[in-house]
Amino acid sequence: MAQFSGAVKLADLNDFITPSQACVVNIHGKKEGGVKLDFDDLSQPPEVGDVQPQPRAPPGFQQTAPSGPNGAIKVTLQDCLACSGCVTSAETVLLEHQSAAEFISKLTDPEVTVVVSISPQSRAALAAFYGLLPAETLQKLTGFFKGLGVRAVLDTSTGRDFALLEAAAEFVERYRETHPELAEPSEDDPIDVDDRVSSSREAGTSGRQPPDSKKTHGDYVLPHISATKSPQAVMGTLVKRHLATQWGLQPGQVYHCAIMPCYDKKLEASREDFNLPGASVAEVDSVLTSGEVQQMLEAHGRPLGELPSAPLDSLVGSVQEDGQLYGLPGGSGGYLEYIFRAAAAQLFGKQVEPGPLPLRMLRNADFQEVSLNVGGRPALRFALAYGFRNIQTLVRKIKRRACEYDYVEIMACPSGCLNGGGQLKRHPGQSAQQLLDELDAIYHDPQVVPRLPQDNPTVAALYKQWVGADVASVRARQLFYTEYHKRDKSIAATVGDW
Template sequence: DYFVFRVNGCITSAESVLITQQSHEELCRVLNSNKVRSNQQKLVVVSVSPQSRASLAAKFQLTPLDAARKLTAFFKKLGVHSVFDTTFSRNFSLLESQREFVQRFRRQNEDKKALPMLASACPGWICYAEKTHGSFIIPYISTTKSPQQVMGSLIKGHFASQQHLTPDQIYHVTVMPCYDKKLEASRSDFFNPEYQTREVDCVITTGEVLRLLEQEGVALSDVAPAPLDTMFSSVSEEELLSHSGGGSGGYLEHIYKYAAKELFGIQVAEVQYKPLKNKDFQEASLEKDGKVLLQFALAYGFRNIQNLVQKLKRGRASYHYVEVMACPSGCLNGGGQIRAEGVSSKDFLQQVEKLYESVRTEVPELNPRIEELYEQWLGGTDSEKAGEMLRTQYHAVEKTNTGFNIKW
């Protein structure tokens, strides 16, 4: 869908430059510079998305844990100092999204655009929304940062202070399933003017990791594994942890369960989905005594997103929350993922999904490290710093033919 959005005028020439500035070649340049200028080294941190890890595991026929250990070893051999897992930062995104939804639900009578709350973790969708529907759609979009950008805040904020470094002394790279994550990292909202540095300096796709491996002449399966860095990783005794609810982060599922309990005192063990026109548009409803209490939906892919926006414009969207993702089948099928070879795309995607779902799930609320960081790093869940580090804003982009008047 990266290409779909580009065709529809959402990727401009100026943004294409931003994409080319963030590449595996750029990472190599920084690592080589570190070797030459040992007295002015940057601390290089790589944060890997679980979707990218699953794609690489499928490619090299590894378990997700083996892939994580071998990726850690590979990056460190290149000169990377720490390798983390963005599943960790997604805990913050899920918890913030849950709280934000309940706040919006409670004020829906005063604020007509409080609901439906629309997910904000997909930059392809955000790009389309800001440029095509601007001020109409923006109030509906969740203000919670994506896991990538929460990880950026965590690395350039808390981690930097723990290492007695300033944010500009760290070079932070993320491995993502999506090209549009490069645009997200380049937004001015995620730039620190005091230190003239971005929260995420460089985004490389899963496919670019594969090119890095090829460049070094190694297969991931042949790399000797290394212990995982556990400071900011969802690991327990060398066991990977993830979140339930699908390959796009499980936002719908977590918010649904939390809202059911918080708003109505109902404990939901498993969310039941009802497919509509296709598997990329599904609904989930919470009912009691014949009354619908919560109406949620997921809308994946450009066509379903367009239908959703049209429903909103006509006042016919009865949803309280929608998990919106630009790519059909969600993030596991992102434009930056590894493409199938020797098998059908459908079979390979199923393999990636199976590996992704094989990782044991954790509940964000029960992660003591997250609770600890809310207090130590942010000063509590309702603090001003928590708002600065975990929330963001959006901007209606004026339509232009030059492609350079972009408010990123």
């Protein structure tokens, strides 16, 4: 049995569809040999929430999928949702390389220097669990990891700020390409930020989508996915290309572990798309979840608050990090909020007032939209869609060419990254919503004046001193853009064609 946390254990890996069967697709998209599966027509699937999981076979019994008319195994959407086949076989091996045990083994490896980066959502979760302030939490974690032999502990907020700047520039460029009629901004045109999105104008979607959505919706979503790397991947670039050089090391001599709020980031780190160009060296070698870090602390025997603090590390010698979280609105990095404002300014010369945008709730709190009207006409239409039910609705719209949005912030988890599957467990008696509210209050501390990505002194210094060029320059794109590739169509796209 492979154990990743108290919450996730991979066991009895052939519990539903055996790994030898063709449902298993490995991380590189190659189909495993075995029984040919006949997939049901999934073109008119039920809503995800309406699906009842298939009953499980009792322990010790092999469960079988129902047979189709030609004897081939039939796989329905229900089967897919009930099955852990996506991570049962090939990907399990990769996940084992991303365990706490593997990380600890690297600490005693004389061939590598270990670096840890910590996401703001993980920090908020650990701060809540141990009753510490966010800055204090980072100082204590720095002390803990350095005590284990880590050379530098970094804040992933730096990667997030690079990602926001590059993603906004990418959106503006794509918008200009698809709207050649766009006039020079006029100061006379009044603007109106509206919580209603008019459907009177045909529009495309340039959405931020989680990397693994390519596994299921390749043909439809790939052209629309932002090419800007995720904050985790940007941190990988900063560690393996900037920090390693500063230390006089080759990228392969540095082992980079990212602390993240979910297990999906382990799979993202494993994608070859995120390797150094032309090399088999990963920019993020492993990912540990917030929960796995808490387990390491538990094994260490002392709560985080009792451990000694250490000064915060910085990627730029002249910049002293202050350890604040500076969370933009939303729990997933603030893409919609930041890009909406940047696009209003850069495309239409309009400054949108500070404060959270007036998003209108659609089907539920995880599907919301907002628009910018300029001169009485809709100019920008943005939405956020969190959770697979809402993502599914959106993909159907894209397929029907009925998607009216210019940009959609998509996150797999309902409520976003603060609610990631790798976060810490609730305190006894605490509801899921209470925990989420607690994390949100830490992440969006009203005492902390929000800081825009361009005002992050580390980011500004790195553009100047290391990138040597501006946001969206050729050099910046070489560093901070990636490419996504579709998985094996014969399996992945068919299973996910819903």
